Amino acid sequence: MSRIGERFLPHGYARLTLPAGRAILLHRRSAIVAVVLVIVTFGVAALTISTGAYELSPAGALRVFFGEGSTLxxxxxxxxxxxxxxxxxxxxxxxxxxGAIFQSVSRNPLGSPDIIGFTTGAATGGLVVILLVGTSTAATIMVGTILGGFATAAVVLAIAFRRGLTGDRLVLAGIAVAAMLAASxxxxxxxxxxxxxxxAKAWQYGSLNAISWPPLVPLAIVLVVVLPAALLVTRQLRVLELxxxxxxGVGLNLTRARTFTLAIGVCLAAIAVATAGPIGFLALAAPQLARSLARSPGVTVLASTVMGSLILVVADLVAQRLLSPFQIPVGLVTSALGGxxxxxMLTFAPSPQRRRPRLRIPRPKIGS
Incomplete structure (x- = not known):
């Protein structure tokens, strides 16, 4: 956030005024894309709720929310x-x-938590709780995944900091640690x-088959606290991408900014793993798809957040209906879609050099 004058607004941005004379820049197309994605996401979610192996008309499903309908x-x-x-x-x-936070900090489209090991580390923490501690309650698994995610982040950052933290070193260190954790x-x-x-194997695939209300309470609480923080650090992420x-040069404390933003990203990934298990490739694809739709100069956290919801809602619908009445783990669907x-991306997507506009400098006229 900063004080932004109207005359200095970049093209395609709007000024959103906040209390105490503060303001933030809002990318117009990203906001429009986010609104459209929200509408489509809730439409798919409504389709998931109103259809299934148990036949129930959409009107019958709607009546349930007004206290009508049978007990079943x-x-x-x-x-x-x-x-x-x-x-x-x-x-x-x-x-x-x-995924948007990690890709912005690493400045690499492969810098997602499932690729660079943080999701694998969170899964290791959950497996230790399930297999070694001998308990599989939602609270203990959540503690294990969060501790595993932050421990992995500490190890990866310690390795990457040895010769200076860069995006490539962060990705390479994360891949190496992820390989060792996967073997463990x-x-x-x-x-x-x-x-x-x-x-443990069923949980490791990533599934929403047996989800209930109690595990969603801590997830919702964490998102209410952490997700606004993720949206507020968007300006720092844009500066880091430079x-x-x-x-x-613009006065940003690189170590503090990277540490704070990575802590937010690890917390978001760990709480997701604690709720549904490790779901692969979603954090990798969502930011890039959102960026392609929004045509923004960098990864947009808001559009990426909504795109992640849409991808998982669609993947869960496929997981429920593909082999109905049998249900497959949603993590297998997202892995197939991610592949x-x-x-x-490797075959048809334009390269960053091809997308970068050329700066044309006019030639000075002789004698002018």
């Missing part, structure tokens, strides 16, 4: 379909915002009993 109708809608759709919205928003996760599962290994020299997205 209320159980199906209120206790099963609604918490699952709500979880898809909140978890997708958390991963979308987290497989070893933990191989040494567990059959029952514990099956439960490069270290330019960011330091297709990577193929598209």
């Amino acid at each position: 109708d209320r159980f199906i809608v209120i206790d099963q379909r609604l918490p699952r759709a709500t979880a898809a919205l909140l978890v997708g928003a958390s991963l979308g915002a987290s 996760n497989d070893y933990l599962i191989s040494r567990a009993s059959i029952e514990d290994a099956e439960a 490069g270290d020299d330019a960011a330091a 297709a997205y990577l193929v598209w």
